[in-house]
Amino acid sequence: xxxxxxxxxxxxxxxxxxxxxxxxxxxxxxxxxxxxxxxxxxxxxxxxxxxxxxxxxxxxxxxxxxxxxxxxxxxxxxxxxxxxxxxxxxxxxxxxxxxxxxxxxxxxxxxxxxxxxxxxxxxxxxxxxxxxxxxxxxxxxxxxxxxxxxxxxxxxxxxxxxxxxxxxxxxxxxxxxxxxxxxxxxxxxxxxxxxxxxxxxxxxxxxxxxxxxxxxxxxxxxxxxxxxxxxxxxxxxxxxxxxxxxxxxxxxxxxxx
Amino acid sequence: xxxxxxxxxxxxxxxxxxxxxxxxxxxxxxxxxxxxxxxxxxxxxxxxxxxxxxxxxxxxxxxxxxxxxxxxxxxxxxxxxxxxxxxxxxxxxxxxxxxxxxxxxxxxxxxxxxxxxxxxxxxxxxxxxxxxxxxxxxxxxxxxxxxxxxxxxxxxxxxxxxxxxxxxxxxxxxxxxxxxxxxxxxxxxxxxxxxxxxxxxxxxxxxxxxxxxxxxxxxxxxxxxxxxxxxxxxxxxxxxxxxxxxxxxxxxxxxxxxxxxxxxxxxxxxxxxxxxxxxxxxxxxxxxxxxxxxxxxxxxxxxxxxxxxxxxxxxxxxxxxxxxxxxxxxxxxxxxxxxxxxxxxxxxxxxxxxxxxxxxxxxxxxxxxxxxxxxxxxxxxxxxxxxxxxxxxxxxxxxxxxxxxxxxxxxxxxxxxxxxxxxxxxxxxxxxxxxxxxxxxxxxxx
Numbered sequence: 001x002x003x004x005x006x007x008x009x010x011x012x013x014x015x016x017x018x019x020x021x022x023x024x025x026x027x028x029x030x031x032x033x034x035x036x037x038x039x040x041x042x043x044x045x046x047x048x049x050x051x052x053x054x055x056x057x058x059x060x061x062x063x064x065x066x067x068x069x070x071x072x073x074x075x076x077x078x079x080x081x082x083x084x085x086x087x088x089x090x091x092x093x094x095x096x097x098x099x100x101x102x103x104x105x106x107x108x109x110x111x112x113x114x115x116x117x118x119x120x121x122x123x124x125x126x127x128x129x130x131x132x133x134x135x136x137x138x139x140x141x142x143x144x145x146x147x148x149x150x151x152x153x154x155x156x157x158x159x160x161x162x163x164x165x166x167x168x169x170x171x172x173x174x175x176x177x178x179x180x181x182x183x184x185x186x187x188x189x190x191x192x193x194x195x196x197x198x199x200x201x202x203x204x205x206x207x208x209x210x211x212x213x214x215x216x217x218x219x220x221x222x223x224x225x226x227x228x229x230x231x232x233x234x235x236x237x238x239x240x241x242x243x244x245x246x247x248x249x250x251x252x253x254x255x256x257x
Numbered sequence: 258x259x260x261x262x263x264x265x266x267x268x269x270x271x272x273x274x275x276x277x278x279x280x281x282x283x284x285x286x287x288x289x290x291x292x293x294x295x296x297x298x299x300x301x302x303x304x305x306x307x308x309x310x311x312x313x314x315x316x317x318x319x320x321x322x323x324x325x326x327x328x329x330x331x332x333x334x335x336x337x338x339x340x341x342x343x344x345x346x347x348x349x350x351x352x353x354x355x356x357x358x359x360x361x362x363x364x365x366x367x368x369x370x371x372x373x374x375x376x377x378x379x380x381x382x383x384x385x386x387x388x389x390x391x392x393x394x395x396x397x398x399x400x401x402x403x404x405x406x407x408x409x410x411x412x413x414x415x416x417x418x419x420x421x422x423x424x425x426x427x428x429x430x431x432x433x434x435x436x437x438x439x440x441x442x443x444x445x446x447x448x449x450x451x452x453x454x455x456x457x458x459x460x461x462x463x464x465x466x467x468x469x470x471x472x473x474x475x476x477x478x479x480x481x482x483x484x485x486x487x488x489x490x491x492x493x494x495x496x497x498x499x500x501x502x503x504x505x506x507x508x509x510x511x512x513x514x515x516x517x518x519x520x521x522x523x524x525x526x527x528x529x530x531x532x533x534x535x536x537x538x539x540x541x542x543x544x545x546x547x548x549x550x551x552x553x554x555x556x557x558x559x560x561x562x563x564x565x566x567x568x569x570x571x572x573x574x575x576x577x578x579x580x581x582x583x584x585x586x587x588x589x590x591x592x593x594x595x596x597x598x599x600x601x602x603x604x605x606x607x608x609x610x611x612x613x614x615x616x617x618x619x620x621x622x623x624x625x626x627x628x629x630x631x632x633x634x635x636x637x638x639x640x641x642x643x644x645x646x647x648x649x650x651x652x653x654x655x656x657x658x659x660x661x662x663x664x665x666x667x668x669x670x671x672x673x674x675x676x677x678x679x680x681x682x683x684x685x686x687x688x689x690x691x692x693x694x695x696x697x698x699x700x701x702x703x
Contacts, residue, residue, distance in 0.1 A: 020481065022525030024514045051485040053529050056364035063514075063526045065483040094340065095361040098354045229361060238514050240525040 001084040002220035003038070004256055006188055008195070009076035010237055011251040017069040018243035025237050026186075026226040027077050028052075028060035034087040035224060040079035046070055057183075057228040058091055073239070083220045088206035096181040096202065100229035103173040106154035113177045125180055129201050129210050130217075132174050136167060137215040149231060164197040164213035165231055171199055171212040172230065183227050185209065186234040188256040190221040195236060195254055198222065223256055278303055280411040302694035303408050304645045308656065308676040315700045318381070318389055318660065319670040321570030324560060326377045326662045329396060329547050331563035333373035336546055337363050347562050348555045349579070355630060356552065356599075358397075358545020360508060362515050366532050366543075368442070373541035375438050376503075377662040378402075381570070382640040390573045390638055392657060394553065396544040398505055401675040401695075402661050403462040406431055406469075408697045409673070424702045428673035432469035434663045439470060439501045441665035442537030446500030448472035449489060451480070453506045453522045463505050472503065482526040487536040501537040502527075508542045550599040550633050551577065574636040578629040587634040588622050594634040596621070609637065645678055645694070654678045658698060672700040 008027065031037050042062065044050060050064040066073070099105065105113070120131035143161040153173040156166035168184055175182045181202040189196040189211070198211040198218055209218030226234040281303055310318070335341055336353060343350050353359055378399020380392040409428055412419055420427075439448050450472045452463040467474035479490050480499070488496040504511065510520040515528040530536045546552065554575045557568040576583040576594075587594060591610045598606030613621060625632055642653035656678035661671040676696040 022482065022514065024526060024529070049484055051529065051533070053485065053532055055532075056362050056366070061529060063482070063485065063529045065481055065526070067481070067483075093361065093364060094343075094350060095354050095359075095364075097350075233361075238518070240513050 001082055001086075003080060003082050004220075004223060005078070005080045006223050006254075006256050007076070007078045008188065008225075008236075008254040009252070010074070011249075012073045012237075012239075013249045013251075014071050014241075014243065014245040015247045016243055016245040017071055018241040018245055019067060019069050021066040021070070021073070021239060021241035023064055023073065023237060023239035025062040025075060026055075026059045026234060027075065027236055028062060029079075029081065029187075029223055029225050030058055030060055030227075032091075032224065033089050034084050036082040036084075038080050038082065040077065040081075042077045043075065045074045046072075055233075057093070057226075057233050059226040059228070059234070069243075075237070081223065083223060085209065085219050085222070088208070089200075090206050092181070092202060092207075094181075095229060096183045097176060097179065098229075099173065099176050101152075101232055102169045102184075102230035103153045103176060105173045105177060106157075109154055109157050109170070109173055110177065112157070113174050117178060125201060125203050126208060128178060128180065129171075129175060129182075129208075132178070133171055133210060133212045133215050136170060136174075136212055140167065140170065142167075142213060149235075164211075167212040168197045168199050169230060171210075175199075175201055183207075184230045184234055185224055185227050186231070186236060187225045188223045188254050189218075190256050194252060195225070196222070197231075197234075200227070221256070276415045277305060277408065277411045280415065281407070301404060302680075303404075304678065304694050304696045305412070306644050306646060306651075307697045307699040308643055308658065309699045309701065312701050312703050314389075315672065317569065319672075321389075321568070322379055322660055322662050322670045323668045324564065324566060324569055325379065325391065325394070325556060326374060326664060326668050328556065328560040328563050329377070329394060330371070330373055330664060332559050333396075333541065333544060333547050334367070334371050335563075337366060337543060342559065342562055345562070347558050348552070351630065352549075352551050352555070352579075353546060356546050356549040358508075358543070358547070358549050360516075360543040360545075362528065363541070363543035366541075367534075368531075368541050369444055369534055369537050370441060372442065372664050373544055374547070375442055375539045375541075375664050376402075376435070377540075377664070378659045379662060380657050380659050382573075382638055382657045384638050384640055387641075389570060390640075391553075391556070391570050392573060393550070394548040394556065395659075396540060396548040398507065398540065399659065399661070400459040400462055400505075401659055401677075402431055402435075402671070403465045404695050405673050405675050405697045407465065408695070412697065423699070425699045426672040426702045428671065428700075431661070431671050431673070434665075434669060434671060435466065436470045438663045438665040439472070439503060439537075439539060442539055443500035444535055444537050446487070446498035446536070447489070449475050449480075449499045449502050451475055451477065451502055451504040451506060451524075453510075457505070459505060466503070477522050477524050480524050482524060482530050485526070485530045485533045485535055487524070487527060487530045499536060501539065503539040508545065511538075511542055550597050551579075551630065554633060573638050576634045578625050578632055578634065583634075584625070584629055587625065591618055591622060591625075591634075593637065595637050596625075596632050596634050599631055599633060611637075643676070643678060643696070645680075645696070647680075652682070654680065654682065656696070674698040 048064050050062050053061045055061050141161045147162040147166050153169035156162040185198050200207040200209050228234045374396040378395035381389050450467040487499045509516045510523050512527040513520045513523045514525045560568045576587050578584040578587050594610045596608045643656040644651045645654050659675040676698045677693050679693050
């Protein structure tokens, strides 16, 4: 068990006024069996009223609407919590067994899976997950700026390069081919200066975390912010706005200490 | 033609067909279709000879439809909550989660009064032996109720005493039924009908139903969600709360922050307002999991499971290649069956085995073996032909019936419906998107 401080902020700036701006943030860490939120505060500027809901996947959703002209949206969250990766979560949904938008495999991923599935002679789910992650860490290179938030598992697999989000999507795709239910996690980790992504697989009784980008099981150094079938369900901020802006600049800072 | 219809009056109604089609044109009763990538608006041809359903027949259809829609609503609640029907092994899990109509984002949402399908369009056909069969359930955005309504109204104008002598149940109550259904789903606020705009195939219907139910007809740019409440922007710059939204756009476009991010016709954060039960959405998002062609097979089982009753209306005999026993039958009898691709709608993806060449048949068998979950196979029902007028001559054509079932405080069947017919003498496909026409449906009051 570990007590950690977390801080995350985003500054969105536009080069012209925008209006009728609706947004949905998945940024408040959920209270779960293995993370106990001791304190948490969210600040949004410009000041507007927001509402909280919990979505189908158990994420805290903060939604808001800014009608009048504005040129920026800043939000920051900070707090501290206790993480205990020895405790286990059990919030299962059957849809996690099925491929989703980002994970649907193309024929190359299927071929890769079929060529390798029997090389792991264990039927133990933890061992199979570690086996597939090992394989990926050999053939996929961690590299920034070659993929983006729209890159699917198949696209990243073809590139053989990507960041944590891509590693997660490819591993999810392969585990689902192996009939192992698994989900995407967005969060903060000690090893990373930005938001991080990893996966959880279902053992049959509970969820276990695994970090394919670092090819290791997760421990108390990981704070979950959101979860779902893939990145689509977990996006930390999403918005729709109107105006004549041409550019949008986003600055992100995150710390887990 | 039923003997109970007064022949003189009927002839008079037929005589005014041209006049009614002219009135329909003037009213702008159109049906838009996409053909070869371009949008074309065409008149939905009206045939003046009504389909007549006897009072006795209607009573049993009515009971069967109420039973079916009640079971489908129970199913939707179950699937988005406990999933007992899957746990109890009645429906294999794959059929739920591979269905494109299943929306994980709707898990755990309970709409007001637990009603998911407020307006159900159930397609039936009558076989030559008189028995009615269910062909398809439409629980997303079933369209077409406005056509028999307006045709009836225009017939009344063109031929004023057709209904004084014939004992036909008045179908004008659809307006009240729909209004009551909307009010039952209302979470506090005005009624609104959301249209994607005038280039939509059913725009005529959207505006007509808005007028009938005293709802505002809106497009997405007039709406916004603030504090999880859906508002309509008023001309003076103010806002009016919407309590129930009868949306005529598909689930995936409904809320760009929850579904397709590129949707330009949706309302951001509508799902948050809906989840908070601050607005009713007609029909509920996620209903597609219940009207999937693969799930259709299981509806009679749902009726037994949820209601403990025997199904009153039969499905057309259906096989699922997913089950090895059914697959064998389908592959052995493909030339006699009709095969439907579960992902397609509107009469697309329907193949009649007897129309395929030998090579195509064996090609198709390969496809079924490779993707068994993608298809259902049905026996071809030899359904009753109905008379239609073709250049002054009466000819017989295939026709189906879309019955409208409205679930408000109670589940009610509208005593009318849309009869669609194929204009092609050899075709069994009657969808309006395939160029068919329509008839009014008369339910006799005794």
